[in-house]
Amino acid sequence: MKDIMLADTPVEQRAQILRDSCDQIVERSYTRKFDQEEINERRADLANVAIQKADLEQSLAEIRADYKGKIKPLEERIVKLRDELKAGGDWIKGDCFKFVDEEEKMVGFYSPEGYLLEQRPMTQDERQRNVFRAIRADKTGTDD
Structure with a gap:
């Protein structure tokens, strides 16, 4: 079969000649160049x-x-x-207050509002008394 039928015929006349001389007209989809x-x-x-x-x-x-x-x-x-x-x-950073409880051998850290933030056992260094703990531990003197 030929690539182009009626190549020598003008394009305007090809469709009519092809219509008149074909065996059957079939509707199809195709790519027009x-x-x-x-x-x-x-x-x-x-x-x-x-x-x-x-x-x-x-x-x-x-x-x-x-x-x-x-x-x-x-x-x-x-x-x-x-x-x-x-x-x-x-999460804030600020002053906290450390208290050592010698009877329970625990250390507690308190917020300025008075809430316990952390509690842990005493370390060896904390077992030594300081002035503030001595004052808290001693009686007021009126208990004699």
């Missing part, structure tokens, strides 16, 4: 659409970066609040 002018038009259209798409993607990236910058501090705040809620309070 472009001529060079149509190919050039499609390429120019493709270039324009690709440029428009690139511009929009760049705008989207800038908007996304802007929103990402606004969202990041909120995410950090969420993590901090979640950790504080999980711990039941916030």
